[in-house]
Amino acid sequence: MRWLLSFTVAFVCTVVVQAKSFTGNRLLVVLEEQAEREKYSVFLEDLTSRGFTTNVESPKADKLSLLRHGERAYDHVLLLPAKSKGLGPALTANNLLEFMKKEGNILVALSSEQATPTAVQALLLELDINIPSDKGALVVDHFNYDSSSASEQHDVLLLPFPAAVRPDVKNYFAGEGYIAVPRAVGQSLGNESPLISPVLRAPSTAYSYNPKDEAEGVEDPFAVGEQLNLVSAMQANNAARFAIVGSAEMLQNKWFAEKATLGEKVITTANREFAQKLSEWTFKETGVLKVGKFLHYQDEGASKKLNTSLAIPENNPTIYRIKTDVHFQVEISEYTNDHLAPFVPSPSDNIQLEFSMLSPFQRLNLSPIAQTANATIFGVAFKTPDQHGIFNFRLNYRRPFLTNVDEKRQVTVRHFAHDEWPRSWQISGAWVWIGGIWVTVLGWVAFVAVWLYSAPSERSVKKTQ
Amino acid sequence: MPPKQRTGTASAPSTSASRPSKSSSNAQAQDILQGVWNKYVSKTPQRTKLLDTFMAFLVAVGALQFLYVVLVGNFPFNAFLSGFSATVGQFVLTASLRMQTNAENKAEFESISHERAFADFVFGSLLLHFFCVNFIN
Numbered sequence: 321m322r323w324l325l326s327f328t329v330a331f332v333c334t335v336v337v338q339a340k341s342f343t344g345n346r347l348l349v350v351l352e353e354q355a356e357r358e359k360y361s362v363f364l365e366d367l368t369s370r371g372f373t374t375n376v377e378s379p380k381a382d383k384l385s386l387l388r389h390g391e392r393a394y395d396h397v398l399l400l401p402a403k404s405k406g407l408g409p410a411l412t413a414n415n416l417l418e419f420m421k422k423e424g425n426i427l428v429a430l431s432s433e434q435a436t437p438t439a440v441q442a443l444l445l446e447l448d449i450n451i452p453s454d455k456g457a458l459v460v461d462h463f464n465y466d467s468s469s470a471s472e473q474h475d476v477l478l479l480p481f482p483a484a485v486r487p488d489v490k491n492y493f494a495g496e497g498y499i500a501v502p503r504a505v506g507q508s509l510g511n512e513s514p515l516i517s518p519v520l521r522a523p524s525t526a527y528s529y530n531p532k533d534e535a536e537g538v539e540d541p542f543a544v545g546e547q548l549n550l551v552s553a554m555q556a557n558n559a560a561r562f563a564i565v566g567s568a569e570m571l572q573n574k575w576f577a578e579k580a581t582l583g584e585k586v587i588t589t590a591n592r593e594f595a596q597k598l599s600e601w602t603f604k605e606t607g608v609l610k611v612g613k614f615l616h617y618q619d620e621g622a623s624k625k626l627n628t629s630l631a632i633p634e635n636n637p638t639i640y641r642i643k644t645d646v647h648f649q650v651e652i653s654e655y656t657n658d659h660l661a662p663f664v665p666s667p668s669d670n671i672q673l674e675f676s677m678l679s680p681f682q683r684l685n686l687s688p689i690a691q692t693a694n695a696t697i698f699g700v701a702f703k704t705p706d707q708h709g710i711f712n713f714r715l716n717y718r719r720p721f722l723t724n725v726d727e728k729r730q731v732t733v734r735h736f737a738h739d740e741w742p743r744s745w746q747i748s749g750a751w752v753w754i755g756g757i758w759v760t761v762l763g764w765v766a767f768v769a770v771w772l773y774s775a776p777s778e779r780s781v782k783k784t785q
Numbered sequence: 786m787p788p789k790q791r792t793g794t795a796s797a798p799s800t801s802a803s804r805p806s807k808s809s810s811n812a813q814a815q816d817i818l819q820g821v822w823n824k825y826v827s828k829t830p831q832r833t834k835l836l837d838t839f840m841a842f843l844v845a846v847g848a849l850q851f852l853y854v855v856l857v858g859n860f861p862f863n864a865f866l867s868g869f870s871a872t873v874g875q876f877v878l879t880a881s882l883r884m885q886t887n888a889e890n891k892a893e894f895e896s897i898s899h900e901r902a903f904a905d906f907v908f909g910s911l912l913l914h915f916f917c918v919n920f921i922n
Contacts, residue, residue: 741922743922744861744864744921744922747860747861747864749857749858749860749861749864750861750864750921752850752853752857752864752868753850753864753865753867753868753869753921754864754868754921755868756846756847756849756850756868756869756871756872757867757868757871757914757917757918757921759846760843760846760871760872760875760914760917761871761914763839763842763843763846764839764875764910764914767835767839767879768907770835771832771835771903774831774832774835776830776831776832
């Protein structure tokens with residue numbers, strides 16, 4: 321019933337709003353000076369053409385509020401750098417966090433030329449992302465710089481598109497070409513939070529440095545090499561997404577298809593493609609997982625194969641017996657751009673099912689057994705453990721850049737009923753003792769017969785008496 | 786060489802001396818056993834002999850089952866218990882019947898006739914078989 325309802329809701333949504341994002345299309349762009357809007361016009365037009373209704377507001381606007389009547393007033397927020405140090409009462413760190421608790425997504429762009437607003441600083445502190453405290457610090461690299469625009473400063477970095485963070489994680493930011501990262505504010509990520517992950521790392525030769533420092537060399541830099549992130553991301557447990565771009569200039573028209581020189585090579589920057597990928601991910605157009613039918617049933621037939629028919633309804637039994645064969649299958653779809661597609665995990669990754677009571681008794685890799693138009697059906701067959709109690713079928717799948725999947729179905733596992741044990745003759749080991757009993761019984765019958773037959777005659781009885 | 790010879794000469798008389806004594810003791814033991822057996826065959830009533838045969842049969846069946854459990858293993862254990870206890874229980878019941886019907890114990894079982902003892906034995910045995918067959922499932 322649940323999946324039917326969600327399908328209906330999804331269908332209605334697509335008909336009514338034509339949103340490309342999975343969660344909604346209301347985008348708030350926070351921009352202090354309307355004049356600056358021209359600089360980002362291509363990026364904003366791209367967003368509009370992807371189905372977002374953009375709403376450009378100044379942080380000082382009176383009616384600006386992220387939440388209305390306790391619900392979020394926008395689905396996504398794009399925070400562009402502002403001249404003033406404060407963002408006003410509507411955009412405090414608390415408000416932004418509250419917005420994320422309501423599953424709103426935030427894309428923040430920093431700039432080394434303007435001080436980072438205190439609200440954003442506090443927010444980053446909350447998320448365990450660190451940025452240099454002094455205004456003006458930027459990332460410099462003497463090897464991967466654009467020699468046509470920053471031949472002296474070496475502060476415009478030219479980097480290839482990032483590779484996957486781990487081999488078992490899908491890469492949502494892949495592309496061809498080079499990204500120009502002009503005058504970026506580097507971020508370093510805390511070790512404690514499993515929710516944050518780097519998107520675009522600085523090359524190993526980069527370091528963070530403040531040109532206003534009078535000192536000759538850089539002593540005690542904020543961070544160096546691949547510790548520095550130029551773009552990083554955070555996905556909260558409720559799947560609200562947050563991305564931070566070190567350089568707002570990356571998103572400006574100027575750098576979207578600029579001629580640049582890396583070493584001797586003349587290249588065209590691919591910032592437009594990267595900005596699209598980043599905003600697609602942040603605003604939940606990609607990497608959103610959806611669980612469809614969640615099905616388990618007892619295998620009772622001669623065929624022990626998984627049932628791949630799509631027609632089985634989700635009438636999951638609530639009780640199983642110990643040591644029975646159970647089949648489990650689940651439909652998982654991935655939302656990409658505007659439709660649900662079958663989810664294909666990275667080849668070195670596995671979705672796992674846990675059959676658990678307090679701790680997992682079974683933890684099994686699911687394998688894809690079928691595909692529908694918009695979902696992959698993953699399945700596994702297993703035997704319930706020799707332990708009765710209240711168990712959960714649990715699907716817990718958390719990967720960087722993918723929304724979390726944590727589904728549970730509770731079932732009872734009972735012990736054998738008294739008439740479910742095998743009979744003695746079905747166990748060949750018992751045949752010897754069954755034979756023993758019947759030999760004894762038959763011997764006794766023979767004995768009784770002979771005893772009665774050999775009754776002493778009257779004479780001999782008298783004699784014994 | 787000489788010592789070996791000596792041992793040979795020394796041992797020869799001793800074995801020759803012991804042989805006749807051993808054979809004579811063997812003969813005595815055989816005589817005793819033969820006597821016991823003859824007396825048993827001639828003096829024991831027919832029904833007591835029958836009881837003894839049945840008890841020997843039960844011991845053999847029980848020993849075989851126990852041997853099997855030692856050699857092969859006790860799965861399923863309830864089957865072993867019921868099979869083995871069937872022979873043991875039957876042996877006990879038969880022994881009781883033998884005591885009650887033995888002419889020499891007549892003084893102790895004055896009030897119990899042989900027919901009554903046999904009926905008790907049949908009833909007890911049927912109960913035992915019923916329990917064993919049920920227990921093995």
